[in-house]
Amino acid sequence: MSIYINIISGFLGAGKTTFLKKIIPKMKGKVVLIENEFGDIGVDGDLIPKEFPIREIYAGCICCSVVQDFRKAIEELALEYKPDHILIEPSGVGSLSDIIKICESISKKSDLDIRIKHLITIVDVSAFEDYVENFGGFYLDQIRNAHIIFLSHFDKIEHKEMVRIISQIRLNNQTAFILKEAWHSHDGEEIIEMLNTVNSYEIASKEKPVLMPANRMFSTFSIANPRIFSEKEIDTMLASLKDKEYGSILRAKGILELNTKQFIHFNFTPHHDHWEYLEECKATKVVIIGSDLNKQKISEGFQK
Ligand SMILES: Nc1nc2c(ncn2[C@@H]2O[C@H](COP(=O)(O)OP(=O)(O)OP(=O)(O)O)[C@@H](O)[C@H]2O)c(=O)[nH]1
Numbered sequence: 430m431s432i433y434i435n436i437i438s439g440f441l442g443a444g445k446t447t448f449l450k451k452i453i454p455k456m457k458g459k460v461v462l463i464e465n466e467f468g469d470i471g472v473d474g475d476l477i478p479k480e481f482p483i484r485e486i487y488a489g490c491i492c493c494s495v496v497q498d499f500r501k502a503i504e505e506l507a508l509e510y511k512p513d514h515i516l517i518e519p520s521g522v523g524s525l526s527d528i529i530k531i532c533e534s535i536s537k538k539s540d541l542d543i544r545i546k547h548l549i550t551i552v553d554v555s556a557f558e559d560y561v562e563n564f565g566g567f568y569l570d571q572i573r574n575a576h577i578i579f580l581s582h583f584d585k586i587e588h589k590e591m592v593r594i595i596s597q598i599r600l601n602n603q604t605a606f607i608l609k610e611a612w613h614s615h616d617g618e619e620i621i622e623m624l625n626t627v628n629s630y631e632i633a634s635k636e637k638p639v640l641m642p643a644n645r646m647f648s649t650f651s652i653a654n655p656r657i658f659s660e661k662e663i664d665t666m667l668a669s670l671k672d673k674e675y676g677s678i679l680r681a682k683g684i685l686e687l688n689t690k691q692f693i694h695f696n697f698t699p700h701h702d703h704w705e706y707l708e709e710c711k712a713t714k715v716v717i718i719g720s721d722l723n724k725q726k727i728s729e730g731f732q733k
Pocket residue numbers: 439440441442443444445446447448473520521580581582583584611613680682696702703
């Protein structure tokens with residue numbers, strides 16, 4: 430019996446976890462998930478249904494600094510659960526070309542029949558041009574190596590701009606299946622049906638680009654047990670995270686307690702921010718990713 434690897438990649442805040450939350454409950458067969466967080470604390474794992482087998486790998490990218498943990502996780506999950514599918518959510522700053530190479534090598538060496546099925550990249554269209562300009566080939570690696578591309582944050586840009594961005598994405602990947610509408614508006618079953626119409630990824634002997642390791646380009650800062658917030662303070666905090674006094678924050682996410690004893694989950698990128706109530710909470714935490722982070726200023730904002 431084959432075990433299929435499906436990689437759901439995408440830059441910081443593109444919508445990988447949102448995508449997984451939609452498809453996981455509708456997938457057929459036994460499914461396990463590997464969640465990779467660049468930060469020292471995991472947030473996304475807490476948002477996935479708890480009955481679901483999940484392995485979280487923190488504090489680095491599975492393509493470089495924590496590659497051994499990644500190999501071990503695939504091998505252990507494959508042996509322990511004999512799953513039909515292994516879903517992998519790399520960190521937003523992971524290199525897809527490196528992850529493909531690692532999965533291909535695991536597949537070759539394993540006694541089990543492990544195959545790559547889908548290489549999905551979610552592209553936040555509202556941030557595409559900003560990230561191409563600032564991170565160039567590092568950012569484009571996830572787009573160039575995908576064989577399926579889903580577009581997110583459609584609602585933030587005009588149709589004309591969207592057409593232009595899709596053509597730029599196409600210039601970077603001539604062969605991928607690109608869903609030219611918001612996947613967000615489809616339910617999990619429809620997305621899985623779409624995935625089933627796309628042929629599985631075929632190993633291509635592409636030249637692998639040499640990319641700078643993410644930990645040289647980005648830094649991270651995590652806070653366990655942050656202070657209690659009012660709703661208004663959360664709005665103010667999210668609005669202020671773009672300020673350069675914090676450094677250059679590219680991603681912030683976390684789970685916070687409100688002064689009403691409710692819990693919320695928040696998301697921030699320089700292009701959008703949002704928070705929502707959580708029904709249950711295992712732990713409160715904050716993870717920040719960016720460059721030149723002013724850790725003291727961030728601590729003053731979030732710590733007790
Ligand atoms: N409006 C809109 N919001 C979206 C869409 N996709 C994702 N989001 C929101 O964007 C935020 C980030 O989404 P996530 O799914 O956490 O993104 P991620 O790629 O897992 O982020 P990382 O944790 O950085 O890896 C959340 O608030 C989502 O609800 C979309 O297509 N439209």
